Amino acid sequence: MKDYLRIQPPLDDTVVSRLKAGDRVLISGTIYTARDSAHQRLIQTIVNNEEMPLSLKGQIIYYVGPCPAKPGQVIGSAGPTTSGRVDVYTPLLLDKGLKGMIGKGNRSQEVVSSIQRNKAVYFAATGGIGALLAKTIKSAQVIAYEDLGPEAIYCLEVEDFPVIVAIDCRGNNLYEEGKRKYKNFMVTCKEEFKCKE
Amino acid sequence: MREVNVAEVAKAVEKLSIEANCCLPEDVLIGLQRAEAEEKSPLGKEILKQIIANAEIAQKEQMPICQDTGMSIVFLEIGQEIHFTGGYLYDAINEGIRKGYSKGFLRKSIVNHPFLRKNTNDNTPAIIHSEIVPGDKLKIVLMPKGAGSENMSRLAMLKPAEGKKGLVDFVRKAVEEAGANPCPPLIIGIGIGGNMEKTTLLAKKALLRPLNQPNRDGEIKALEKEILQTVNASGIGPQGFGGIITALAVHIEYYPTHIASLPVAVNLSCHATRHAECLL
Numbered sequence: 113m114k115d116y117l118r119i120q121p122p123l124d125d126t127v128v129s130r131l132k133a134g135d136r137v138l139i140s141g142t143i144y145t146a147r148d149s150a151h152q153r154l155i156q157t158i159v160n161n162e163e164m165p166l167s168l169k170g171q172i173i174y175y176v177g178p179c180p181a182k183p184g185q186v187i188g189s190a191g192p193t194t195s196g197r198v199d200v201y202t203p204l205l206l207d208k209g210l211k212g213m214i215g216k217g218n219r220s221q222e223v224v225s226s227i228q229r230n231k232a233v234y235f236a237a238t239g240g241i242g243a244l245l246a247k248t249i250k251s252a253q254v255i256a257y258e259d260l261g262p263e264a265i266y267c268l269e270v271e272d273f274p275v276i277v278a279i280d281c282r283g284n285n286l287y288e289e290g291k292r293k294y295k296n297f298m299v300t301c302k303e304e305f306k307c308k309e
Numbered sequence: 310m311r312e313v314n315v316a317e318v319a320k321a322v323e324k325l326s327i328e329a330n331c332c333l334p335e336d337v338l339i340g341l342q343r344a345e346a347e348e349k350s351p352l353g354k355e356i357l358k359q360i361i362a363n364a365e366i367a368q369k370e371q372m373p374i375c376q377d378t379g380m381s382i383v384f385l386e387i388g389q390e391i392h393f394t395g396g397y398l399y400d401a402i403n404e405g406i407r408k409g410y411s412k413g414f415l416r417k418s419i420v421n422h423p424f425l426r427k428n429t430n431d432n433t434p435a436i437i438h439s440e441i442v443p444g445d446k447l448k449i450v451l452m453p454k455g456a457g458s459e460n461m462s463r464l465a466m467l468k469p470a471e472g473k474k475g476l477v478d479f480v481r482k483a484v485e486e487a488g489a490n491p492c493p494p495l496i497i498g499i500g501i502g503g504n505m506e507k508t509t510l511l512a513k514k515a516l517l518r519p520l521n522q523p524n525r526d527g528e529i530k531a532l533e534k535e536i537l538q539t540v541n542a543s544g545i546g547p548q549g550f551g552g553i554i555t556a557l558a559v560h561i562e563y564y565p566t567h568i569a570s571l572p573v574a575v576n577l578s579c580h581a582t583r584h585a586e587c588l589l
Contacts, residue, residue, distance in 0.1 A: 113351050134352070134550075149426075179376045179416045188414050189367070189376040194457050194490045216457075217490040217549065238356050238548055239457065239492040240581040241363035242376040261428050262376075262416050274359075276352070276550065287489055290551020294350060295544030297553050 116274075122170025123211040125231050131277045133284035137235065138272040143172045143214070145266040147193055150257055151201040158204060165256035165265060168205060172212035172235075177262035178252070179242065187252040187268075189242030192216040195234070199223050206230040214275055218287045228283045235275035236286070248273045311445040312394050313589060315401035318449070321587050322405025325451040326381065327413035329585035330373045333364040336519040337496070337582055340557040344494055344547075353552030357494075360547075360580055371413075374581045378415040379453030381406050381435040382513070390445035399437055407431040418456070438510065450517060450586040458491035458579045464509055467571040476501065476573050477536055483575045484540045484556070489549020492579035495556040496520070497540065500574040502566035512576035515560035517584055524561055533559045547580075 113136065119127055120141040131137065144166055146154065157164055175195055179188025195215030202213065203226035211232050216239040219227075227234060237245060248270050256265040278286045338361070345357035367374040383402055395401075410417060410432040419433065420426040442448075463483040467475045480499060500511030523530040537559040546552020557580070566572060 113355075136352075177376060177416065177418075179373050179378065180414045182372075182414045188416070189373040191376050193377070194460070196490060216492065218488050236489070236548065236550075238359050239489075240375045240579050241359050243367040243370065243372040243374060244359060244363040246372070247366070261430065262418070278550075286551075287549050290350070290352075290546060290549070291488075291544040292551075293544065294546055294551040294553055296542050297349060297544065299542060 121172045121212065123172065123233070124170060128211060128231050128233050128281050131233050131280055133277050133280045133286040133289065135277040137275050137277060139172065139275060140271050140273070141269070143174050143268050143270055143273070145174050145176050145178070145268060147175050147177050147263050148197055149260050149263045150265050151198045153257055155201050155204060158208060169209035170211050172214060173205070173210060174268065175213065175215035178246070178266070181252070187246050187249050190246045190249060191242035192237040192239055195219060202226065206232050218285070219279060224279055224283055224285065227279055228281060231281045233277060233281055234279040236278035237273070237275050245273065310390050310392050312392050313447060314395040315393050315398050316395050317589060318398060318447070319401040319405040319408070321449055321589060322383065322402050322451060323409040323412070325449065325585045325587060326406055326409025326415065326453070327371070329451050329453050329583045330378045330413060330415055331367050331371045332585070333367070333374055333581065334584065336521065337557070337580070338364055340520040341494070341580060344554040344557055348547065348552050348554050350546055350550070350552035352550050353547040353554065356547040356550065373415055374583065375455060375579070376416055377418065377455035377457060378410070378432070379455045380419060381432060382452040382454055383435050383437045384450040384452070384514070384517070385437065385439040386442045386448040387439055388444035388446045389441050391447060402435055402437055403433040406433050406435050447589040448586065449589065450584055452517065452584040455579060455581070458495070458577045461487035461491040462512070462574070462576045464505065464572070464574045466505065467573055469569070469571045471571060473532060475571070476532070477539055479573055480536050480575050481539050481543070483577070484545070485543055487577055488545060491577040492581070493545055493549060493556065494547055494554045494580050496578045496582045497536070497556050497559045498576040498578060499536070499559065499561040500576070501561060501563040501572070503564035503572060504567065504570065505572055507564055508572040509574040509576070511562040511564060512574040515562040516576060516578045516582055518560045520558045529561050529563060533561050
């Protein structure tokens with residue numbers, strides 16, 4: 113495997129076009145959280161032409177609803193949630209300048225097309241490793257929709273937050289490529305008497 | 310007759326809430342270590358290493374394994390000789406959840422109404438399944454179940470003529486449609502028989518069986534193995550990035566059914582299949 117690439121938001125076209133599906137990336141700097149309800153409100157804000165609680169230009173949104181921080185902790189466990197639930201909102205956010213998203217699971221065709229059109233990137237973080245990922249979060253501050261509790265928008269400062277490029281700006285999709293590569297892998301292995309990657 | 314004060318039950322549920330969310334059961338951990346050794350995809354291997362490292366951090370620092378600390382499912386086996394005192398049993402269970410989720414800094418993930426969707430802020434109510442059994446003991450099993458995998462679960466009322474092949478196809482499709490969403494490698498709980506609600510409950514209970522403890526019925530055991538091989542040939546792999554380990558285990562539970570029915574249910578569970586239990 114190739115080494116980790118390192119990036120820092122805000123992202124521009126040059127950085128985004130360097131990233132390829134399957135690349136392992138470490139993100140440092142500022143990212144924002146939003147999941148279902150926060151997306152709904154952001155979209156409403158755009159539709160009503162009101163002031164946004166954050167500027168989306170070049171930014172990365174992380175789909176997460178963290179656990180509360182224990183005393184002395186920055187944040188509780190904070191792994192990705194399923195991205196597909198916000199697919200319906202994503203194209204508009206990308207049109208408004210959003211460049212990256214972190215979540216888990218495949219995206220709809222509409223989102224993939226919007227990623228290509230807007231030269232954006234979709235990263236996957238490993239689901240179910242919230243305790244490990246929380247270690248890379250150095251500060252966390254609610255900046256909007258506090259009433260939503262775990263669904264509020266947080267501004268996170270992260271250091272070497274580990275992700276994988278799942279869908280790149282050319283529309284290459286690791287979920288589809290990976291599955292194709294390993295489908296019936298063991299059967300093929302046995303037939304060919306070689307089982308080495 | 311034996312008297313059990315429900316305050317004791319509340320205390321036990323409080324403790325189990327934290328334990329279940331922070332300590333991955335050992336059989337699941339061993340399953341993950343074995344998967345890490347067997348996985349052929351280098352990326353899949355790395356993902357499994359992350360998952361194992363995360364379980365160690367969670368255990369050591371008493372942090373939730375996953376931020377989705379779930380809807381709390383409580384299975385009770387109530388000895389019929391027990392008389393509960395000091396209040397209503399189900400209120401006590403919810404009190405235990407409330408305290409455990411607050412003291413353990415666990416996420417509160419329950420909304421009050423499917424459409425109004427206001428957070429209840431204490432992770433209640435729990436979903437409680439009670440069974441009356443012989444004796445005077447109370448067994449409490451607490452299972453926090455995240456929505457990522459629960460949302461990908463399926464029920465089908467097959468025709469009896471569809472038989473085993475119908476079941477295998479149904480499970481394969483459920484796993485393929487779920488893809489990366491339920492956080493593979495999965496533990497797959499399958500219910501066969503009974504009726505609509507019975508088969509889904511069997512599927513959920515199947516998730517509680519320790520890994521590498523196949524069904525005692527030889528035919529069902531063979532079916533568990535066949536389904537495991539089928540889903541692992543899908544190529545989905547750890548986190549859906551491709552690989553040979555899509556599931557760690559397939560567990561089937563079955564029940565007699567109607568002459569006209571073949572109900573089947575698949576309850577998918579993520580690699581963080583969590584549960585804790587105690588006996589009072």
